[in-house]
Amino acid sequence: MRRVVITGAGTINPLGHSVSETLAAMRAGRSAIGPLEIRDAGRLSVRIGAQVRDYVAEEHFSRQQLGLYDRFTQFALLAAAEALAQSGLPFPDGRTERAGVVLGTAGGGVGTWDESYRAVYEEGRNRVHPFVVPRLMNNAAAGHVSMRWNLKGPSFSVATACASSNHAMGLAAQMIRAGQAEVMLAGGSEAMLCFGGIKAWEGLRVMSRQACRPFSADRDGMVQGEGAAVFVFEEYEHARTRGAEILAEVAGFAMTSDAADIVMPSREGAARALAGALADAGLAPEQIGYINAHGTGTAANDRTECAAVADVFGAHAGRLMISSTKSMHGHLIGGTGAVELLACIMALREGVIAPTVGYRAPDPECPLDVVPNTAREARVEAVLSNAFAFGGFNAVLALRRA
């Protein structure tokens, strides 16, 4: 079977504007969650989030480009550029008809929707910017990445709420395995930290007003983030032949559906995805040293996720490490699995396990080693990355040391 490896990584997220900045923050256990600085923040009841700070779009893009790029597209383009630079691939030259891009996003151009609704409803204007449709569409980011790097193979966007990135990356890996492409850019992007984007989440009553404390007994909800991460997935022989540095192998992927509830997670559905990823990768449970948890910090997710891990791993559940980096970068919704894959690569390559910060008290319903508050050095051979979405859609990736 054709194997899939990762030969490049790029990101911009609340922890940093590059992979190195992001990993340094994860090692230090630094949280980027703070007071939201957005228009009309005073009318929100949830006023914290993890924003991408010190970001000036005009430093990266021309006025003409910014007319077409929503914030989620800007993030995706910056992450893709960093990933491709690391990969050493010759794009936009080379065999780009055998390369494509699959990106996850839950909301697409939420900021563009928000601004346009303000213009017509709040300000009573009868005209919006002519590029509103190509800015806000969910596949805008994938489209611009394809255009920027001349990728002429299969490209599309995936929207499965909080599992969008994991579904995108899993599908990209399957396409390389199936021989549909040699190289796929894969990951996700989200930028919904605007008034309407946060107002919508507020209504669901699952947001914390203080902090994201996954697995901690005193956790009281999730905190939103924003940003993107993009990876270069490449067929193993293709990467080896050109002497590329391999960051990790994408060993397996599984997706399941709960078929139960639109928002409440299912232990059984999550467990089937975890077991499926192990089987697809040909890994025994005992080979998994680390799991990057979905770990949203809600009462329901963290309890259910720990139970599912216990079901699949048995006694080994008590030996493996599981952490939620959402405690630092927030929940990037459709982009979250991509940023979290960075923690998985750090674990495999550098032997550093990113911590769950903000952890204050053990919860008997989350009795696992959640790597509380401080990063840990540990050699691991294989890892999993979990994503469990509204809709009851579960997507788990398995990575192995290169």
Place this chain on the structure above:
Amino acid sequence: MSDDIRKKVFEIIAEQAVLEVSEIAPEHSPQDLGLDSLALVESIFAIEEAFGIEVPFNANAPQQGDFDISSIAAIAAAVERLVAEQRGA
């Protein structure tokens, strides 16, 4: 005023539970009436809209936040208190 609030709370809960008001007893819990977490969140939204108040309720920690949801009577009493506080009545 207080009776009106109580009556309206019962009507909101009845609509969410797809029951007649006469079928709801003050000592019923939301669970007794078959209200799941989504229905509870929607009930609280309806209460906020009906009375023009903010209800401190986090689905992650429903026992916290100073809003007692242990029974329909408790919810009605909490709403009466919030209306008095927030409207200065």
